[in-house]
Amino acid sequence: MKKYLLNIGVVLFDRIAMLAFQIWMASYYVQTLGISNYGQWAYTLNIITIIISIFILGIDVIIIKDIVNDKNKTGEYLYTGIIIQLIGFILVVVTAVIIMDNSESIIKYAMASILIANLFIILSKPFYWTYSALIESKYRTASVIVSFFIFIPVIIVYLNIIENKEYVLFVYAIYYVIQFIVSWFIYKYLFKSSSVFSINKGKCKEYSKVGVSLILSTLSVMLFTQTDVLMIKHFIGNVATGEFSAATRLSTSIFILAGILANTFYPKIIKLNNNDKLKFIKIAITTVTLFSIVGSLITTLISPYLTTSLYGENNNISSVLSLHIWCSLFIFSGAFTSRYLYANEFYKVEIVKTILAAIVNIGLNIYTIPMFGVIGAVGSSFVAYFIANYLSFYIFKESRVLFMIQSKAYLLMVRPKLYMKELREIKCLFQ
Template sequence: MSASRVQEGMKYLLNSGWMLAEKFLMLAIGLATTVVLARYLGPEDFGYLNYALALLGLLSIVVHLGLTGLVVKELRSNPDNEDQILSTVFVIKVACSVVAFAIMMGTYLIGNDQNFLVLLFTALALFFTPFEMLIDWFQARVQAKYAAVAGFVGQLGGNGLKMILAIAGAGLVYIALAHVVVVMVTSAILVCYAVMLKRDFRFDFSWPLGKTLLKKSVLIFLGSLSAVIYLKVDQIMLQYMLGEYAVGVYSAASRLSEAWYLIPTILMASVFPKMIDLHKSDTAGYNRFMQVALDVLFFMAFALAVVVFFLSDWIVHVLYGAQYVDAGPVLAIHIFAATFVFMRALFSKWIIIEEAFIFSLVTQGLGAVSNIVLNYFLIRSHGVVGSAWATLISYSIAGYVSLLLSRKTRPLFIMMTKSICLHVFISVPQLIREFRRR
């Protein structure tokens, strides 16, 4: 292998390393902040804050419009046209941020929320979302370290401020304002790095280019919107059906459960090049690799879920205190959704390799619809625990059951079924028998 190819490989490896390191650091900081805020605010205020953040997450997708991956591709394919690409995407995202802000503030009138300032300050973060296109620019230039540093400094500063405010006894409004500081600082650093690296930027908006990008992004946008709906809709529905306390209890449990979702993303990112190579040269090896990967992913998630299931009440008590006692049963159920999230990480890479993007939209759409319907009925009958069941069932539909519907995805459904049967019906009974012998 030539020295230039080795150098190029190291460049991409370091680029990925920066992104992964940033995600791990932000995860640790985010979890620590969650625990501090949950204990300080109590279930009601913590619940309303998470309701506002869930709305923000949902409407941020409206701002991005599925353009993120397309921007990277366009910048890599047309480096001489990057000023026009960046200008056009920025204008589109600014316009969408205004619409998203209006929608978010409109929920105040619909829901008769009492915490107007919390909603307002949280919604202000939408106006900084357009600057996140600079992250795509850095990725296209294989300079992800700049985006990683910006994200880390913003999270560290913003979450540090939240914890200081909590310890100092500040109100919920100030903590919501601190969230704006996170995105504001991150955006400012991104802009500073961009100016440092590109001093000759020329604004060049092109509506024809904008229309072309929007046409390409429709399926991606709908898929992303569906994914965020079935990730966030539970908290929004709990707010309107049961109130802040239920959202606080559910959020405390789901934050602990969802923290582990980063693991399969990192694992699949590391083996993705291997999958691509096998797909090109060795079909049988490609299928064997996917089966082994699914076995490993399911085993990790299932083992984690079983441990957390038995320790859920203790974990909640140690981290959050007695005021979150109702979060224990929620965590015990919600953690099993990880089994389907872990396996879907491989399915997501399969979609890219096979260029079968329609399956992302269909499966996530089914997950979103089923989550809304199940939440509506199960929250009414089982309260906040019902929402955890709705999440578990809808995740299984989106990441497993829906694969049975198409001939193209059915082999993956069979592979996943083998992984589930291997560990649930074979490995676990064997472990139980071995434990009894001892």
């Protein structure tokens, strides 16, 4: 258990560093380009993210699972997966260029920066797949911290020499290029990876087949997390898009922690028998929900001061942040329930529940955004997360047990003595 907690601590340090970068970048973009142009950046980022969800097959957790089950074939799993995703990236570039060919200059600069960044994010994946499977995230954290030390002086020089203010958009790409270079050196010389380049044709077919089957799932996730921005731009314009994106940049930076926590325990979830999986999922949901409630309350209280210091006086940004942060109640629990579904290969449930949530989110947005503005989009998101990561589990026979476990986990929050007792029992699974 100590190894997992240490790994979480290390990863949290990593995320704090990344959070600082993302918040600084959003704040700098808003102040340099203005809230309307920041809305254009957010629009471009969301469009490309949706395209990526179609062509970059969501096979990350499948590869991590394979490495956990057979470390001797790590090289085969890593390089087979990365080749598939690089082929997908070529299709992403072609599609993005076709869709945004006649766009204004700021969108073209944004597109170029986002595509470059995503290329290097994909190239870095083999390092992070390995660290996740082996519970060695300290090497990822080392990569992030060293990257920042190099990035800061590089970006100071860059910002002083550029003449066109729209070139600030390439700050995003520059960071991920630097992080890839640093990550490669750490993977090769500090982690001392012995993985040999090899392509497994059988795994290539398996990953492609599973990845294609999961396209609807990943696309649906993107639709109900990214289309808010697209629909806000369509219904009420760039300024509102920028305000919503600036606020959710803060909340979604925190939401990323959900995936990190779940990924840390994913190797263990794979190895547990089904009863122990459910016991662990129950206590994990209770724990992260308690933290979500406390964190959301604090964020709601400080949101006016936080958003003013970062973006200037803007009540809309503050209001969106104070409400959107409450989506964490179901995002954090959903990270663990999704890992249970993947570990048990219940891919159909993952696909259908996210499609259902996407339909609900888009349908609600058609009504709520014109009626209530950006606050309406927040309400639609909350309902979508509630359906995707809780209510929908009751629909399927395979996941109905998750609905019951999650309900019991919520009730456990008001029974502290029983919670502590079950928490001690869970610790035994890690000994």
